[in-house]
Amino acid sequence: MTSQTSSKSSASADIAILYQDEKAVVRGTNHAAAIGQVTITPPTDTGKGADLPREDIIHIYTIANLAATALFETLGAGGTNIIATDAALAETFSVTVLPRKEGDGLDFRWPPKQLPPEDMDEAQKKIKSECLLIGKKRVVSAPKPPATTAATAPSVAEEQVPDEAPGGIQRMRSPDDNYLMRQLNRIP
């Protein structure tokens, strides 16, 4: 990445509220890597995503997904990166969404490490052991009303062109430019 980076908490760099509902707040990011970068957090400080009810964390990622689509529609982004900071000792749970364009100068690739087999085995054993607790302590969320059962709930992707949405969508791209089709053809 060519932008200067710092270890500053993303939460402290977020100011303007762009969207808010009962379970998610979207803010513009001030010390951003890209124009249009937004951060989604719960309305109140939460140390870890694991401390949130399942329904809440799903909603935050749902809003992140909608934000990614909004960045495509608004800025004509060619793709998006979604980066969540979680399980942190000193930072609150947050999800950052960045619009990406080819040749934008950002580079999130990491230098791959070749770990010794014994290190890989040790990591596998320890993580597997901790994963045994998944689903055991989760706060039970309220049951959904019948209309929202998973069997009938549409994919989030269906929300990309909300015909009945107030005000509609303001686009900076051709209406013929279909994100889903374009990405399908571009991924190797």
Add this chain to the structure above:
Amino acid sequence: MELPDQVKKSIEEQKKQCPFCKIAKGEIQAKTVYEDEHIIAFLDINPASKGHCILMPREHYPILPYMDREDFERLFGIAGEFAEAVQKATIADKVQLFIASGYAAGQMSNHFLIHVIPRNKADGLDMLNATGTTTQDAESLQTIGRNILAMAESYFKRNPASWHKPREAPAQVRTFTKEQVIKIVENNPQLKEAIIKTPDAIKQQIDSNEQLKQLFSTISINDIIEHFRAEAGTLSTVAQEAAETDDAGDVVDDTTRDAPADRRSDEQAAPQSLEDASSRQSPPDDDSEEDLTDDTHPDDKPRSKEEVNLDDIADLF
């Protein structure tokens, strides 16, 4: 999500060659750390750090928007707990979940997946903090906010939630560009003087005033201060040189004479500039836009509440 036949066919072709589908089916060995009927997680063979895992649905989805709602909920429903498990196992400072959606975002695999990466200080992975020096564009942010609101309301219509009550957008983000703020300050000599002479006090005022915070949400007050201090320094130097060579009058008179007409200390100019700025920032469906822009006869009709607030912006200091 009902996909067109062409897309379905293309995805089916992808599946046949997808190594991650083979891992999901057990046809390729991986160091699995978690699995259930729909989700699987395993160690990345080229990790960014020790304990770096891939968390993914067993089903093949090229990108996130294609994902079936049920799998979306299953995957992200455990994401927090999985991150905590990785953090505890690796004793990391934090864990970051990284998703690349689309070719331009660096997506290398056609099977949607999440990188779960343990992070520690000085691990060389600060690019994942996604911080930089980019100055946000206020107008774009406003449009993004309106589009997210429109999409979210549509989403809630299709997926009613007992906890959600449809509501209006939060108070519209009324932010200004650096150039607009400079223009506002230029038209308010007292404010300009305060910025030059007591910048720390100005910063404190901004921090303690919500409206001012909002105004400066997408620009740096330090940049504004720097602009006027540099300008003042330049003008002082010019004035000093003029005084030494030409016995010129006081500095203020000189700068006023030399300044462009629109920068002169004109008491009437401030509201006009503010409203100019606001009209460019107002949402297109804002009913008050006509009032804000039509300032040629300000006394002919009552001023809108928003307009009054804008006129008073400089007074907030």
